[in-house]
Amino acid sequence: MDPAVLRGDMVDSLQHDSKGVVQSAWLSAAMRAVPREAFVGEQQAYSDRPFERLGTRVLSPSTVARLLEALAPEEDDDVLVVGAGIGYTAAVLAERVGAANVQAIDITRRLVIDARQNLAKAGYEEVLVDRRDGADGLPEYAPYDRILLEAAAIEPPRALLAQLADDGRMVMPLGASQQTLATVDADGETQRLGSVAFRPMLVEGEQADTVERNRTRREDQEHARRNAQSRTGWEQDWIDWD
Template identity: 85%
Template sequence: MDTAVLRDDMVDSLQHDSKGVVQSAWLSAAMRSVPREAFVPEEQAYSDRPFEVMGTRVLSPSTAARLLEALAPAEDDDVLVVGAGIGYTAAVLAERVGAANVQAIDITRRLVIEARSNLATAGYDAVLVDRRDGADGLPEYAPYDRILLEAAAINPPRALVDQLAPDGRLVMPLGTGEQTLTIVDADGETDRLGGVAFAPMLVEGEQADTVERNRTQREDRERARKAAETRPGWEHEWIDWD
């Protein structure tokens, strides 16, 4: 079947009352324009479900739509995507604000290369994709009207909030076990929109292609910290018993 027809069917289903995640005219038009098959295998491109590529979770179209509706970019906004992944959400944003106004970062080098290739194939090679620790943002291009964080964190990363324009917004999954899709403004005020389930934001040393090894190291550190906190008072070195 023609992929353009499949795209239209996908967006129609996302606009239907049973899902209702695509509500804006701009998002409907953008998702109908971006060839999703340039980013994921064609047989999976238009099914509304998540899956994994190169150790990263590819968002389902409905989840991507929820994020983008909450982000609500205006034409010509400067936008940063933290967690570029395969590059699809950056492409949808490029349809709205212009490819040159979209920057995306990812901590995993392989994903940066993949996102660049996918975006170029789809015709959005003007989107800048760089390898960075997401918690640091991309200060060289700040301030941003909109920042989209596609990973969960227990608190909004301070650097990302600082890189917002005065009337900007950060959209992110906030929390750990129980997460909420949250809008954060430049003053740090939050507006919670409903439950979501995202992978946690990775830090340096936890890239998607080395997660198992580095998560083991992080778990060892966490166990050591918890063990230290549960020692009786006399075991703590900082107590001066003399």
């Protein structure tokens, strides 16, 4: 079947009352324009579900729509996407603000390469994709009118807030086990928009293509701290030592 027809059907379903995640005319037009098959392949392009690719989770179209409706970019805004992934979200944004106004970063090198190739194949080669630690942002191109963080964090990363324009907006999954989609302004004021479930933002050494991930080291440090503060056997109240 013609991919354009499948795209139209996908967006129609996202606009239907049963989902209602596409509400803006610009987002409807942008998602109908971006050839998603250039990013994920024809078989998976237009099914509304997440899946794994190169060690990362590819967001479902409905989740992408929720993020971008919350972000609400205006024409010609400067936008930073933290967590470039396969590059699809950046392409949809490029339809709204222009490809040259979109920068995207990812901590995993092979995802950066994949996103660049996908964007070029889809006709958005002007989107800049660079390998960076997401928490550091991309200060060379700041300030940004909009920042989209596609990974969960306990609190808004300070470096990203510092890179927002005075009237800018950041959208991110906020929290750990219990997450909510949130908008954050440059002063750190947040508005919560409903529950979500995203993977946590990675730091250097945790990306999928490293030889040895350091999340275990971080977890070991946390367990050691908790153990140091916990009671040992002879301190437990429930033991009758007499």
